[in-house]
Amino acid sequence: MHLRQVATNYTIDSIDSKKSRLLVVDDDPTQLRFYLHGLSKEYHCQFARSGNEAISFARRIPQPDLIILDVVMPDLGGFEICRLLKTDELTSHIPVIFASGVDDIDSKVQGFALGCVDYITKPVLIPEMKARISTHLKLKRQGYLLESLAYTDPLTQVANRRKYNETLQREWSRSIRYAQPISMLLIDIDFFKQFNDFYGHNVGDDCLIKIAHNLHSLSRRPGDLFARIGGEEFVLILCDCDAMGAEAKARDLIQTVSHLNIANQGAPNHDRVTISVGVATSSPKAEDEPLALFQAADGALFEAKNSGRNKYSRANLEY
Numbered sequence: 001m002h003l004r005q006v007a008t009n010y011t012i013d014s015i016d017s018k019k020s021r022l023l024v025v026d027d028d029p030t031q032l033r034f035y036l037h038g039l040s041k042e043y044h045c046q047f048a049r050s051g052n053e054a055i056s057f058a059r060r061i062p063q064p065d066l067i068i069l070d071v072v073m074p075d076l077g078g079f080e081i082c083r084l085l086k087t088d089e090l091t092s093h094i095p096v097i098f099a100s101g102v103d104d105i106d107s108k109v110q111g112f113a114l115g116c117v118d119y120i121t122k123p124v125l126i127p128e129m130k131a132r133i134s135t136h137l138k139l140k141r142q143g144y145l146l147e148s149l150a151y152t153d154p155l156t157q158v159a160n161r162r163k164y165n166e167t168l169q170r171e172w173s174r175s176i177r178y179a180q181p182i183s184m185l186l187i188d189i190d191f192f193k194q195f196n197d198f199y200g201h202n203v204g205d206d207c208l209i210k211i212a213h214n215l216h217s218l219s220r221r222p223g224d225l226f227a228r229i230g231g232e233e234f235v236l237i238l239c240d241c242d243a244m245g246a247e248a249k250a251r252d253l254i255q256t257v258s259h260l261n262i263a264n265q266g267a268p269n270h271d272r273v274t275i276s277v278g279v280a281t282s283s284p285k286a287e288d289e290p291l292a293l294f295q296a297a298d299g300a301l302f303e304a305k306n307s308g309r310n311k312y313s314r315a316n317l318e319y
Helices: 003-013 029-039 051-059 078-086 105-113 126-151 161-178 192-199 201-216 243-260 291-306
Strands: 021-025 044-048 066-069 096-100 118-121 182-189 225-228 233-239 275-282 312-314
Touching: 021 029, 021 051, 029 044, 029 126, 044 051, 051 066, 051 078, 066 078, 066 126, 078 096, 078 105, 096 126, 105 118, 118 126, 126 161, 161 182, 161 225, 161 233, 161 291, 182 192, 182 201, 182 243, 182 291, 192 201, 201 225, 201 233, 201 243, 233 243, 243 275, 243 312, 275 291, 291 312
Parallel strands: 021 044, 021 066, 066 096, 096 118, 275 312
Antiparallel strands: 182 233, 182 275, 225 233
């Protein structure tokens, strides 16, 4: 059986969700078999024999947790592969370990300068490789924990305004690069001040948490983001989503909150908690700014609230 067949069968049939995912990149079939037998019991391993294949695998969901990369490759060299991975927003977070027969100090310095986390010279010893992989995966998890604390709203445990700002900038740039639409849904809880005045702030916090949890469950695609950006204001960024899809999502959001059936005796026109949603969609060009999308969604939200609440309104953008 060819190595590619072995690796493919393992990838499909033997996935353990608790195992970390490794992408091993080497053009030598013997070396790849060595990695397969040495690492596959503890890690979910995927194999690539060329640079282009490695980059393609690294961008796929679910992405690898760590990449083991040879320096000398037939199409793209390992250093160029690492550079491309580290300059791509989709793959820049994946730690890279070089495992190479190239043993001079200049190559090692170049590898670290490009962003690798480690450089091991061949012949590779599996116990040492496992120890290094374990260390870098642990460091990665600790980094994610710190990032999570920095980007999470402490009350609702959804993304915060800082995460929203960074995600919007990134996805706006991606939409320009790939000529894809991007949509924003701005969400406001109707008569929430009256809710707090009637029930008290502790109950108000419970209401925010419940609504945030349920609305967050509707942002299922990688790249989409649900965040809390104000007291009772939330936002949903939908990547590669046109106006029709955004309106359908707005209806889902409103229906989801309605089904929660949370009483709001403080509201003048409704006896249940509802939301209003402003929807805006853009296919941006290089000269456009993401602030325009937010302003359009904010204007649509204002219209939805002024026309009775518990509904959505869509902005009409020129681009």
